[in-house]
Amino acid sequence: MPKVGILTGGGDCPGLNAVIRAVVRRLAVDGWDAIGVRAGWRGLLDGTFTPLGLRDVSGILPRGGTIIGTSRTNPYTVDGGVERVLEHVRTEELDALVAIGGEDTLGVAARLHAEHGLPVVGVPKTIDNDLSATDYTFGFDTAVSIATEAIDRLHTTAESHNRVMVVEVMGRHTGWIAVHAGIAGGADVILIPEQPVTVEEACALIERRHRTGKDFSIVVVSEGYELGFSSGERHLVAGEARASDQFGHARLGGVGEALAREIEERTGFETRVTVLGHVQRGGTPTARDRVLATRYGLKAAELVVAGTFGRMTALHGDEIVDVSLAEATAQLKTVPAEWYAVAKASV
Numbered sequence: 001m002p003k004v005g006i007l008t009g010g011g012d013c014p015g016l017n018a019v020i021r022a023v024v025r026r027l028a029v030d031g032w033d034a035i036g037v038r039a040g041w042r043g044l045l046d047g048t049f050t051p052l053g054l055r056d057v058s059g060i061l062p063r064g065g066t067i068i069g070t071s072r073t074n075p076y077t078v079d080g081g082v083e084r085v086l087e088h089v090r091t092e093e094l095d096a097l098v099a100i101g102g103e104d105t106l107g108v109a110a111r112l113h114a115e116h117g118l119p120v121v122g123v124p125k126t127i128d129n130d131l132s133a134t135d136y137t138f139g140f141d142t143a144v145s146i147a148t149e150a151i152d153r154l155h156t157t158a159e160s161h162n163r164v165m166v167v168e169v170m171g172r173h174t175g176w177i178a179v180h181a182g183i184a185g186g187a188d189v190i191l192i193p194e195q196p197v198t199v200e201e202a203c204a205l206i207e208r209r210h211r212t213g214k215d216f217s218i219v220v221v222s223e224g225y226e227l228g229f230s231s232g233e234r235h236l237v238a239g240e241a242r243a244s245d246q247f248g249h250a251r252l253g254g255v256g257e258a259l260a261r262e263i264e265e266r267t268g269f270e271t272r273v274t275v276l277g278h279v280q281r282g283g284t285p286t287a288r289d290r291v292l293a294t295r296y297g298l299k300a301a302e303l304v305v306a307g308t309f310g311r312m313t314a315l316h317g318d319e320i321v322d323v324s325l326a327e328a329t330a331q332l333k334t335v336p337a338e339w340y341a342v343a344k345a346s347v
């Protein structure tokens with residue numbers, strides 16, 4: 001029987017289990033066995049696997065996280081890492097690999113395919129929605145829904161106490177979550193990495209609003225927004241540990257706190273901050289993400305059966321297509337100016 005390995009890498013994300021389930025079930029129809037690679041690329045470095053039969057994937061569709069574990073391991077930064085990965089693909093007798101991940105996990109997949117002919121198909125996962133070549137990644141809709149609900153809830157306190165409420169959302173170096181949740185939640189100011197709005201400009205927006213009789217405001221800030229000032233000074237606020245992972249990413253977080261301090265000092269309005277953090281990645285996927293993840297999984301399985309490797313499943317409009325893995329991971333998909341214009345027009 002031909003055999004497929006499935007791995008999930010990078011941050012966990014709602015919908016991962018839905019993809020795993022779809023791949024296993026669809027490939028079983030064509031007589032394929034499936035095996036889970038434990039904890040992303042680390043499982044192929046160490047040779048750790050877990051069974052993925054039809055029973056193992058039963059009932060996992062609505063479950064958050066990933067039943068096969070994940071990590072931010074990069075075999076290219078480990079001594080002899082690539083050789084170990086290839087060796088375990090051989091010894092485990094994998095005929096194909098489905099890699100479910102974001103730019104880092106899929107970047108490794110693209111490189112292993114290009115340099116070593118690894119028979120791999122990618123599936124685009126990330127709450128950040130920052131992968132090129134697909135309109136949406138799964139997990140994003142859930143994160144936006146969670147952030148929107150939080151903004152709705154924070155409105156109550158903002159209004160009752162006449163406060164400015166700053167909400168820090170994830171998204172790394174792109175502002176997709178901030179823009180979508182900000183529009184959906186009716187935020188008054190939206191700050192994202194792609195648009196260099198200064199602290200002074202943000203304060204002016206809040207003050208103008210308060211002059212018109214609205215004495216509370218909601219500010220949504222993306223964790224990757226650089227705190228910028230009219231003097232030209234700008235800086236990225238990194239988390240306390242300032243740790244970077246094997247892909248060289250700094251750990252972000254904290255800009256909300258710094259921004260709230262600035263707003264309170266400059267405007268005199270009482271300001272509070274809420275950092276949504278990993279809540280945005282937790283729990284059950286929305287119906288939309290379950291459907292998208294399932295469609296991606298089915299498409300990935302079809303590519304495996306057809307022997308079409310080095311591809312990534314993607315959503316174009318309402319159609320599921322496949323695109324080159326190399327192209328999809330070549331650059332980040334940032335929020336275009338037109339999207340930010342919608343956000344600005346809606347506040």
Ligand code: F6P
Binds near residue numbers: 128170171223
């Ligand atoms: O890429 C998904 C993401 O949640 C980012 O939005 C965030 O910056 C990062 O992962 C957090 O990573 P970790 O879970 O390792 O703290």
